[in-house]
Amino acid sequence: MNAIKLHPLKKLEIILAGEHKEFATDLLDRAGVKGYTIVGNLSGKGSHGLYGGHLMFNEDDVLIMIIAAVPQSLVDPLLDGFQPFFDAHSGVIFVSDIQVGRLAKFMA
Amino acid sequence: MNAIKLHPLKKLEIILAGEHKEFATDLLDRAGVKGYTIVGNLSGKGSHGLYGGHLMFNEDDVLIMIIAAVPQSLVDPLLDGFQPFFDAHSGVIFVSDIQVGRLAKFMA
Amino acid sequence: MNAIKLHPLKKLEIILAGEHKEFATDLLDRAGVKGYTIVGNLSGKGSHGLYGGHLMFNEDDVLIMIIAAVPQSLVDPLLDGFQPFFDAHSGVIFVSDIQVGRLAKFMA
Numbered sequence A, B, C: 001m002n003a004i005k006l007h008p009l010k011k012l013e014i015i016l017a018g019e020h021k022e023f024a025t026d027l028l029d030r031a032g033v034k035g036y037t038i039v040g041n042l043s044g045k046g047s048h049g050l051y052g053g054h055l056m057f058n059e060d061d062v063l064i065m066i067i068a069a070v071p072q073s074l075v076d077p078l079l080d081g082f083q084p085f086f087d088a089h090s091g092v093i094f095v096s097d098i099q100v101g102r103l104a105k106f107m108a
Helices: A018-031 A072-088 B018-031 B072-088 C018-031 C072-088
Strands: A007-017 A035-047 A055-057 A063-070 A092-100 B007-017 B035-047 B055-057 B063-070 B092-100 C007-017 C036-047 C055-057 C063-070 C092-100
Touching (some): A007 A018, A018 A035, A018 A072, B007 B018, B018 B063, B063 B072, B063 C036, C007 C072, C018 C036, C018 C072, C072 C092
Antiparallel strands (some): A007 A063, A035 C036, A092 B092, B007 B063, B007 B092, B035 B055, C007 C063, C007 C092, C036 C055, C036 C063
8 A cells, every 4th residue: 555645625515596697607717726616506594794684595595516626825815806705696605725735637 | 805714613514314403493493593404315325323234224214404603602511412312313413614705694 | 422433534536427327326335335425417628647638528427426434454455446447547546644433334
């Protein structure tokens, strides 16, 4: 068995209404994100951050979660790029630490 | 580009049979969790913790995963609240660290 | 309320074409992984690490994500076991830290 060297990356989990999928993937592409995976047909519930108590999603909305692994250097530009969208639309971005075996797949 | 301040939260990933969805979302609502996202139509396999070796899920069971981002202070009450359920039913809860840009969406 | 003792584990998120599901679950079973959850019908895009710039997945491919919580001791053997597969096929494995309340469900 060979020792596997793991490399740290950041995972973004972007949850938003499915109708905005192209906006989000275009933004990821333009920022230089090399890949993403999309989980479809989610449901959810939440309150809107700016107008607390208002429904963010109805149970019936079709949500998607876009999962992308990116270098640390892309986290701030991506969050900044999505900020105007999330000022006007519902959804969230979770940022977390992951490790991957093959850094080349994720670096521009 | 503005610097984005990130705030730490805990992510709960609750995997259980779809028939128990309402029990779980009711528990989250009553605990003050402000939102969650549900991934449906999962499949899975596992052994039951109390009776090792018995099947936890069959390949054919319809499972769901409920994803919720909560403040640290809610983790113990939620795990405690789910404990009797998972004593009697199959499933798991994963707890992990995430960061979010907008804390207001997740705090009561 | 009882204090819940949490135990650290590693979460593997294995994203690959759905046609290779059995290969992956067989490998997990043989390595002693006690359970996993499969998210189906994903879509995605990415470039291949070995041949940068080539498409890893087309938007139309049916991808799956296999989620498994494993003890630290299984991470290297599993990454090692999947390495020849990912040398020849598209896909990724994300490794991250999680905590669980019931260690017995995840240990051989």
